[in-house]
Every structure is written in structure tokens, then in C-alpha cells.
Amino acid sequence: MEKTWNNKAWFFVLPVLLLVAFSAVIPLMTVVNYSVQDSFGNNQFFWYGADWFREVLTSERFHDALLRNLLFSAIILAIEVPLGILVALAMPKKGIWVPVCLVLMALPLLIPWNVVGTIWQVFARTDIGLLGYTVDALGIDYNYVRNVLDAWVTVVVMDVWHWTSLVVLLCYAGLVSIPDAYYQAAKIDGASRWAVFRYIQLPKMGRVLLIAVLLRFMDSFMIYTEPFVVTGGGPGNSTTFLSIDLVKLAIGQFNIGEAAAMSLIYFLIILLLSWIFYTVMTNAGNDKPMTGGAE
Amino acid sequence: MSDQATTAHPSLPGAAHSESAIAARSRMKTGHFKWKALIPALYIVFLLLPIYWLVNMSFKTNQEILGTLTLWPQNPTLRNYEVIFTDPSWYMGYVNSIIYVLMNMVISVAVALPAAYAFSRYRFLGDKHLFFWLLTNRMAPPAVFALPFFQLYSAFGLIDTHIAVALAHCLFNVPLAVWILEGFMSGVPKEIDETAYIDGYSFPKFFFKIFTPLIASGIGVAAFFCFMFSWVELLLARTLTVTDAKPISAIMTRTVSASGMDWGVLAAAGALTIIPGAIVIWFVRNYIAKGFALGRV
Amino acid sequence: MARIRLDHIRHAYSPELAKANNYALREVDTAFEDGGAYALLGPSGCGKTTLLNIISGLLTPSEGHVRFDDRDVTMLTPEARNIAQVFQFPVIYDTMTVRENLGFPLKNRKVPKAEIGPRVDDMLRRIGLAAKADRKARGLTADEKQKISLGRGLVRSDVNAILFDEPLTVIDPHMKWQLRSELKQLHREFQMTMVYVTHDQTEALTFADKVVVMYAGEVVQIGTPEELFERPQHTFVGYFIGSPGMNVLPCKLDGGEATISGERIKLPAAIGRAKSGKTTELGIRPEFVSLVPRGQGIPVKVEKVEDIGSEKIVRARLGEHRVSAILHEDQSVPADADIAFAEERLNLYADSWLVARA
Numbered sequence A: 001m002e003k004t005w006n007n008k009a010w011f012f013v014l015p016v017l018l019l020v021a022f023s024a025v026i027p028l029m030t031v032v033n034y035s036v037q038d039s040f041g042n043n044q045f046f047w048y049g050a051d052w053f054r055e056v057l058t059s060e061r062f063h064d065a066l067l068r069n070l071l072f073s074a075i076i077l078a079i080e081v082p083l084g085i086l087v088a089l090a091m092p093k094k095g096i097w098v099p100v101c102l103v104l105m106a107l108p109l110l111i112p113w114n115v116v117g118t119i120w121q122v123f124a125r126t127d128i129g130l131l132g133y134t135v136d137a138l139g140i141d142y143n144y145v146r147n148v149l150d151a152w153v154t155v156v157v158m159d160v161w162h163w164t165s166l167v168v169l170l171c172y173a174g175l176v177s178i179p180d181a182y183y184q185a186a187k188i189d190g191a192s193r194w195a196v197f198r199y200i201q202l203p204k205m206g207r208v209l210l211i212a213v214l215l216r217f218m219d220s221f222m223i224y225t226e227p228f229v230v231t232g233g234g235p236g237n238s239t240t241f242l243s244i245d246l247v248k249l250a251i252g253q254f255n256i257g258e259a260a261a262m263s264l265i266y267f268l269i270i271l272l273l274s275w276i277f278y279t280v281m282t283n284a285g286n287d288k289p290m291t292g293g294a295e
Numbered sequence B: 001m002s003d004q005a006t007t008a009h010p011s012l013p014g015a016a017h018s019e020s021a022i023a024a025r026s027r028m029k030t031g032h033f034k035w036k037a038l039i040p041a042l043y044i045v046f047l048l049l050p051i052y053w054l055v056n057m058s059f060k061t062n063q064e065i066l067g068t069l070t071l072w073p074q075n076p077t078l079r080n081y082e083v084i085f086t087d088p089s090w091y092m093g094y095v096n097s098i099i100y101v102l103m104n105m106v107i108s109v110a111v112a113l114p115a116a117y118a119f120s121r122y123r124f125l126g127d128k129h130l131f132f133w134l135l136t137n138r139m140a141p142p143a144v145f146a147l148p149f150f151q152l153y154s155a156f157g158l159i160d161t162h163i164a165v166a167l168a169h170c171l172f173n174v175p176l177a178v179w180i181l182e183g184f185m186s187g188v189p190k191e192i193d194e195t196a197y198i199d200g201y202s203f204p205k206f207f208f209k210i211f212t213p214l215i216a217s218g219i220g221v222a223a224f225f226c227f228m229f230s231w232v233e234l235l236l237a238r239t240l241t242v243t244d245a246k247p248i249s250a251i252m253t254r255t256v257s258a259s260g261m262d263w264g265v266l267a268a269a270g271a272l273t274i275i276p277g278a279i280v281i282w283f284v285r286n287y288i289a290k291g292f293a294l295g296r297v
Numbered sequence C: 001m002a003r004i005r006l007d008h009i010r011h012a013y014s015p016e017l018a019k020a021n022n023y024a025l026r027e028v029d030t031a032f033e034d035g036g037a038y039a040l041l042g043p044s045g046c047g048k049t050t051l052l053n054i055i056s057g058l059l060t061p062s063e064g065h066v067r068f069d070d071r072d073v074t075m076l077t078p079e080a081r082n083i084a085q086v087f088q089f090p091v092i093y094d095t096m097t098v099r100e101n102l103g104f105p106l107k108n109r110k111v112p113k114a115e116i117g118p119r120v121d122d123m124l125r126r127i128g129l130a131a132k133a134d135r136k137a138r139g140l141t142a143d144e145k146q147k148i149s150l151g152r153g154l155v156r157s158d159v160n161a162i163l164f165d166e167p168l169t170v171i172d173p174h175m176k177w178q179l180r181s182e183l184k185q186l187h188r189e190f191q192m193t194m195v196y197v198t199h200d201q202t203e204a205l206t207f208a209d210k211v212v213v214m215y216a217g218e219v220v221q222i223g224t225p226e227e228l229f230e231r232p233q234h235t236f237v238g239y240f241i242g243s244p245g246m247n248v249l250p251c252k253l254d255g256g257e258a259t260i261s262g263e264r265i266k267l268p269a270a271i272g273r274a275k276s277g278k279t280t281e282l283g284i285r286p287e288f289v290s291l292v293p294r295g296q297g298i299p300v301k302v303e304k305v306e307d308i309g310s311e312k313i314v315r316a317r318l319g320e321h322r323v324s325a326i327l328h329e330d331q332s333v334p335a336d337a338d339i340a341f342a343e344e345r346l347n348l349y350a351d352s353w354l355v356a357r358a
Helices: A007-035 A051-058 A060-090 A097-110 A113-123 A130-137 A148-176 A180-188 A193-221 A225-231 A242-252 A256-286 B002-006 B015-030 B035-058 B062-066 B079-086 B088-121 B127-139 B142-155 B162-186 B190-198 B203-214 B216-232 B235-239 B263-283 B288-292 C015-019 C048-056 C098-108 C113-126 C142-154 C173-190 C201-207 C225-230 C235-240
Strands: A037-039 A045-047 C004-011 C025-032 C037-041 C063-068 C083-086 C161-165 C194-198 C210-215 C218-223 C247-250 C252-254 C257-260 C263-266 C280-284 C289-292 C298-307 C311-318 C321-328 C337-341 C347-350 C353-357
Touching: A007 A037, A007 A256, A007 B088, A007 B127, A007 B142, A007 B162, A051 A256, A060 A148, A060 A193, A060 A242, A060 B035, A097 A148, A097 B035, A097 B216, A097 B263, A097 B288, A113 A130, A113 A148, A113 A225, A113 B035, A113 B263, A130 B035, A148 A193, A148 A225, A148 B035, A180 A193, A180 C083, A180 C142, A193 A256, A193 C098, A225 A242, A242 A256, A242 B142, A256 B127, A256 B142, B015 C015, B035 B263, B062 B263, B079 B088, B079 B263, B088 B127, B088 B162, B088 B203, B088 B216, B088 B263, B127 B162, B142 B162, B142 B235, B162 B216, B162 B235, B190 B203, B203 B216, B216 B263, C004 C048, C025 C048, C025 C218, C037 C048, C037 C201, C048 C083, C048 C161, C048 C194, C083 C142, C098 C113, C098 C142, C113 C142, C142 C161, C142 C173, C173 C194, C173 C201, C194 C201, C210 C225, C210 C235, C218 C225, C218 C235, C235 C247, C235 C280, C247 C321, C263 C298, C289 C321
Parallel strands: C037 C194, C037 C210, C083 C161, C161 C194
Antiparallel strands: A037 A045, C004 C025, C004 C063, C210 C218, C247 C280, C252 C257, C257 C263, C280 C347, C289 C337, C298 C311, C298 C337, C311 C321, C347 C353
């Protein structure tokens, strides 16, 4: 669509601007302010320069949390994206089962995050939880409170349970927008099931899949509540992801300066990711293929 | 005309013949059972099992929960729900959550509407940067903002009020609402605006009488997402409230520290937080797939 | 190549629709000869696309059998039937190049690489896209995309039949001519069985050797363009083919004469003795209606004269019925005139079907 140049449009954007300025810019300024100061309590601050940043960037603790978080994001993406595509492909395209499937699948997305944590905390306990009890009964020694691997498996399965539906719904939205003629043509051309997926479904899902991957990547990068409720970051620091570490630092140890510096670095990483996301998204938008069918 | 054509073949076999023929042929083609249907079915079972377990527990007594593992309540009890519905410090948690979620929904959609219109219709100085900057707020980790929010709202005396949480959640909901609405608005041809102006509509009249109904489903989807993200968020909501506006999800953690663990009440409280979400999904079920694609399929 | 036999095909899209007697195809029992160029012609919703999809195997008919030569293919998939089909809207594989698009059906059928290359190159030349062979297909215009779709259908020279479902809808008018003659050319060259669905009579009449006219889920006539014009088997064929369509006038038969709105018309012997049905109609093409001085024919009221260059179309009223006549452009139209029918061109219809002709 050809847009007209009109600077008065700023008036329309003004309310959003003021609101976001209040809820984002001012807090962010506070963070910047803290990040360059140190205090000995009692609201006595003095200039500390870039030392906090240096400290965070060189701290092993930050590196570990960052690596842990990257590993976590990689694992859940590797599971959720293929699983989401598979479920979306197998879903019925029309009929009474469609709304039923959609509603049931969306359910985990609307559960408060700490309740998600609670559900899994309970479900995975070996004494009162169905999952934990069953795994234990199978003779597998399983304890997510003490064993690092078990804790990771629990947190990953929980995230898969919580968020795979987002991938499913996005892919499904892409799939139903493919006109029937494409599938018919593929049958006529003798395309295999794999070729239909590779040359018709995947290209048509490309855009929404991109949204899914990037949303999941960023959200998993910010994950806090769910693992915090289940494992509290433990055993040891084994499930202490960036956000959990940050809150520990700021509220647990009240090390405001270092926490602020870490916040900014954390935020910059996310900003970089957002920029990549945005660039890729807008480019994909410009190149939207024209299709004659019933889109 | 059609009965003229019917007369052409007076000896056609009856429709019943076709019914059985269709059934027989579709069986021959597809077989009796669709294995493919197993995948979504199993997936849904995987999703529902933990939820079932929570609901199952909420109807049990603590003795039964801690005693032997039972697949359904042996002595079903409503005691856990009774505790919640008779104690204001419990049920006010739900009221608080609903109040700030609704406030946030109204504020977010109200300010996002004009902004989304501007982005979808006009080019203006710095528009692309502004749009990107808004998006970055959606990506901001709440953990980064928790502490500064606390200090900011303390300074304004807003701590422990519903509006504080509602405003804090605007941080990620307003950008999202702008984004979704912009997607839906760009789907409405610009000619509609121009025709309305030629017909002598003023801008407000056009916007509310003509334009808003056209993007009604988009507004619904945007409101749904504001509801969703405000409802599920805990970190900021907990940080900014003490008692008067404390959300239910934060109150739930109370059972942990009390004398021993009251698993039954915890389960009941958790089960109750699922209901509002389920109701809201049911209303938007026809737009949900498109909505999750942010109106951009 | 094969002869396609449609043996008492009926189709309803669901058992519920069958129960409501709502058939997309009521009964089709016909055959397409090997190597023929056929057009399926009819208005929207007459079942022509349904019939096409039944031939290709995208649909399984509710009843009846499809045979290619002597083989019953009713339950076979499109792939097993070895059929090519081109759809109304371009279907291209976005992520492939033009060349890969054309080679795709061959690759799927495990045609040796050495053979795919030359065949694709030949097709690229024919559809005029040789210059863009290595471009991604997604950036092309709708015209070009549809040419790729056509090319993908035609590149397989060994198919039993090629089916076209209104393939030129999205093509510019001047391109339509070019592509249609290209198709005819290919037909002559390879002698493939082609079935071409369209609602455009010009397209049907210029493309096909035989036109299959469909109406309300049935085949009402199969014939050469001349046959359809001169001997419409059903009043619908009369209406649908020709511009303006045939005049169909309800009448009563009585002792070798017909009465239309109180006017008596003497009929040739062959028609006069025909049996009447519930409705009896006299049909005559406007080309065979002439204007004669008052008193020499059947009195009508001339309502409008349309001059379309080489001819004039006279719209008149005979009682409550409308009649059109086509006159040569230099013939004058008097204010008062009678019309006369060329007797040897009269057709008589009982219950819409032709019962007798002069």
C-alpha cells in the first residue's frame, strides 16, 4: 500500500509514546544511572564508571548463566519447532474438531506462568505427582531437586508443554492459507509427501515459522518464573538462567550496581536479537509472493 | 429448469444408492482409521495430563494426596474450593487480577488504535525507528525492569494499586497491540478511508463508525493478547503489589510457607486460574490461529 | 494416450447432499476418444470442474466407473492415472526456478536426467520463458506463472490425457489467442487427448474438435461446433451457443401447425407430426429469422435495433415472447414489419429436448 507522507501522524502516536516513555524510558534511565554508581547502602551513591560493566562481562557467573540460557534456548527450539510443525501438519483442516483442537492446544498458553511452574512441580514429584511417580515406578532414579540432569529434563519438558502450542498455532495459520489447488497440482505432478512438505507447505509456512522461531528464542531467553518455581535455579546454579540470576543479584544480594550493568548488557543482547528479527521480518514482508488463489 | 433436466433420466437409481456408495468408496480409499489423527490426539493428551492432575488433586483431601497415589479422587471434597471462596484474602486475589488485566486491556487497545492507524496509513518522520523501538519493548526482559519499576511507582505513590500493574504491563502489551492492529489495519484498503472523506465524514466519525467495525476481529485479537500476557505475568505484578492489589498467582505462593504444604488448596487455586483463560480462548477460537500469526499470514 | 470412458458417473459431495438429491453430477455416461480435443462448456456450477476432477482422480465419483481404454481407474490416484492437469489459477512452486518447476513432474516420475534437460528446454521455448529459465518463479507475473503451470502439464509427453480447468482466466486477452493456438499446435503435434473446461463459448469452439455442453450436472450434447449451432439437442444448447442465442418459443401443435401467442405457423411435414410433451417449444436461430413486409409473415413489434457493425440485431416481441433476428448491416428495418422463419431451420423441442427438425 502506498502511504502518504504526513507528519501530523505523530499526534496519533503521541499517547503510545507518552505511555511507553513512562513505563520504559524512565525505568531504563534509572538502570543506567545505577549501572555507573556504587553504594554502601543508605542511598549514598558515588561514581563508579564502567567498572560494573567490566566486572559483569568478565564474571564467570554471567558467562555461565548466558551459556546455560543459550543451551536452554537451543534445546527447546530443537524440540518445539519440529514437534509444532508435525502437530500442525497432522491437524484436521476443517470440521468440528478444528475449534476443539485449537482451544485445547491454546490452554497452556493462558495459564499464569507460576501456575505452570506449580503444575509441573507437583506433576513431577515422585511422591504425589503422576509423572514422577510413574518414572520412579519404572525403576528410573528421578529427582529434579537433587539431580542436575533431571532438573534440566523437567524444565525442558515443561517449556515444551507450555509453548509448543504457539508454534502449532502459527504453523496451522500458515497451512490453512494454502489454496487447495496447490495440493491438487502436487498430486497431479506425482509429488511425494516429502516434496509436498518441502516445496509447498514449508515455503508457505516460512513467514509464520520465522515469527515462531524468533518469538520462542527471545521468550526462552527471558524465562524466569516457570523454572524459578520448579527448581529455584538449582540444584546448585544448574538452572539459573539470566533472568533468575539477575533477580538474585538485584534483590537477593542487593548488588544494585552490578545488577544494573548486567541488565543493560542483557538488554543489549536482546536488542541485537530484536534488530535481526525486525530486519528479517520486514524483508520477508517486502518479498511476499503473489498468489492467485483464495488467500 | 432443473426439473426439466431431471426428466431427462427418469430411471436414475435412488439417492440411497449413492449414500452407501459414497461411504463404501471413501472406506476403500482411506481405510478405516486415520493414523494421522493420533498425533494431535496424543499431543493434546500430553497437554491435558498435568492439568488433569492439578484438577484431580484439587478435589482430594491432603491426606489422600500425601497418602497413596490415586488416579481420581476416592473421597471427592470441595473443601479446598471452600477455603478459597470463603476467605477474602484468597478470592480477592482473583478480583485483583481481573481488575488490573481489564484495565490494562482497555488502556493498551485505546492508545494502540490511533498509533496503529498512523503506522498503517502514513509515513512520517522517524516512523520506522519508532516502530522498531516499540517492538524492542516487547522484547525487554521483565526482570530488567522489576527494580526500577518498583522505585518509579514508589515515587508516585502507586505501589500496591491496580493501575500500577496495569501500567507496568503496558510495557509489553502496547507494542504488541500496535503490532497486531497495524497488521489488521493494513488489510483494509485505503480507498475506504478516501471514499469516506469524499462522502463528507469527519475523521472521528469515520474512525468509529466505519473503520472500527472493519477491524473488529483485529481489536478482539489484540484485546485477547493483552489479556493473555497480563494474566500470565507474575514477576512485575508481584513486585508492584503488597496486599491490596496482589494477584491470585502471587497469593498462591502463600501455601508454600504456611504450616506444612496445603497441596489441596494450592491445586484448587491453580485450577481456578485456568478458567478465565479457557473462557477467553473460547470467544476468540475462530481467530486464534490468525491471531497468533499477528494478523500477518 | 487413452480413450476415456465415463461409465454412468454420478457424484454428490457428501452422503447428506446425495440424500437431499443434490448432485453435482446427475448422470454422465460418455466417452472421450483417444487423441481428441474436447471442450467441456457450460455455465458456472454445471459440474464441469467436478467432471474434470473425476477424470483426473482428484475426486472419486459416488457411483459409476472411469475407464482408460479397458482399465478401470475409478479408485486410482491421479499419479497412478498418469494425467496432467492445469488449474484456473497459477500453481507454481515458489522456491524453485522456472526450469525446476517444469522439470518437477518429470523428476518425480524418475525420468532420466538426460531426458529431462532437453524436454524442459523445449517447453521453455514453447511458453516463451527461456530467458527467465533460472529465475525464481515467485517473482514472475500472473501471466508467466500460468505459463509455467501450462508447461508443467505439457512437458510430460506420455500422459493419458491433459486436462485444462479454465486455464486462461488470468491471461491477458491478446495472450489468450497466442496460447490457445500454441495448445492447438501441440495437440496436432502429439495427438494427446485434451479436455478443456471453459464457460466461454468462443474459447470452446475455437479450441475443440468436439464440444461437450453441460447443464445442471448433465451432458446435454456432444458435437462439433457446427452440430451445436445447427442442431441443438436441448434448448439450453440453443440459448448458450450463439450470440444472441436461439429463439425458443413455447407453442401448441395442432394438425401440422403451431400456435404461438395466437399466431398460427405452418410447419414442415417432418415437424408437424411430432409428439408434444408437457412443454412444447419451437426453436430457430436468429440467423434464420428474416424481416418481411407487413402482412406477409407473423406480425411482431420491433423494440430495438442493435447495430454491431457487420450485422444488425433486431429485438422484437411476438405476443409475450421475445424474438431476435440477425440481418445484414445494409438491410433496412421498417417500422412495421413481420417476421418469417426459414422453415428448413426449425427445431421442435418437447420438454426441452429436440424431438424433430425440418
